[in-house]
Amino acid sequence: MRLPQTLTDRIARTNGGDESTASVQRLRAYGLIGRSTIEAVGFWAAVALPVPTLLLLVFGVGTVTELLVFSGLLTANLLSFYVGHGYDRQEPAGSH
Secondary structure: OOOOHHHHHHHHHHOOOOHHHHHHHHHHHHHHHHHHHHHHHHHHHHHHOHHHHHHHHHHOOOOHHHHHHHHHHHHHHHHHHHHHOOOOOOOOHHHO
């Protein structure tokens, strides 16, 4: 996967054209893209997962299978809360 040309030009200009630091900046840019995507998925999963969990509780948990499904949904919801808790937070100005 390649970075858009405008991003690579901006990275090169920021670092004075030094190729080794541009490579590090490119790797950081890839990491941020992946991290924000994972946080977004975690956040929206944390928003959506309570619906089937509550529906299962309303209709009752009567069998072992339903109990396992409920436990799995609850675990997935807690995990998605953990993964998505930093989604769309503003970073401090000096953190880069």
